Amino acid sequence: MDQDLYIAFIEKCVGRTIDEAVTMALSGEEVVDAMWPLNDRFKPKFHQIASLPYDAHYEKEADDAIEALVFKDDNWSSVSGQAWRVLLERQQQAIVFFQLQADEPFVPIPEDLSPVHYPAAAWLFVLRGWTLPFPVADRSGLATPPNTPKSNLTSH
Numbered sequence: 001m002d003q004d005l006y007i008a009f010i011e012k013c014v015g016r017t018i019d020e021a022v023t024m025a026l027s028g029e030e031v032v033d034a035m036w037p038l039n040d041r042f043k044p045k046f047h048q049i050a051s052l053p054y055d056a057h058y059e060k061e062a063d064d065a066i067e068a069l070v071f072k073d074d075n076w077s078s079v080s081g082q083a084w085r086v087l088l089e090r091q092q093q094a095i096v097f098f099q100l101q102a103d104e105p106f107v108p109i110p111e112d113l114s115p116v117h118y119p120a121a122a123w124l125f126v127l128r129g130w131t132l133p134f135p136v137a138d139r140s141g142l143a144t145p146p147n148t149p150k151s152n153l154t155s156h
Contacts, residue, residue, distance in 0.1 A: 001124065001126070001130070002063075002124075002129060005128070006125055009070060010113065010121065013117045014112060014113055021110035021111070022112075023109065023111065024105075024109060025109065026109060026121070026122060028098035028099065028100070028103065029103070031094065031126060034118050034119040034122035034123070035095050035119075035123075035126075038087075038123075042084075045084070046088075049085055049088050052081050055082050057082075058080060058083040061082075061086075062079075063129055065087060067128065069120075069123065070124055090127045090130050092137070097133050098126075106126075107125045108125075
């Protein structure tokens, strides 16, 4: 997590410095709820994404994609397939990790942060720069559909 980037996002949302805020924390269960909307991004191309091997060289691109999603509502159309694979692995591991600790506090937020901003706050705090807590799942057994692009997942 890039703390400065996270603070900039929170301050943009609440309209004041974080030093002035009374904080609380999103629980593991709330983090899982915040991760869930990313499924809509992965679902149309899940098998294509999941069949790619995980390559740590694409973690920086995945971090940039999260930042672009949060600050620019980017649709990830220019994100490589390999970075999509990193993003999928992070999201799925986050769901498992935080489900196992559903009642624990994790993501610090101002009390008056609108719930509409919880997902983006969790994505920045958890997924950006995250070290995976579990071994990478081997999904190489999934069949790759014909005409799967090698560099990105845009439809032709």
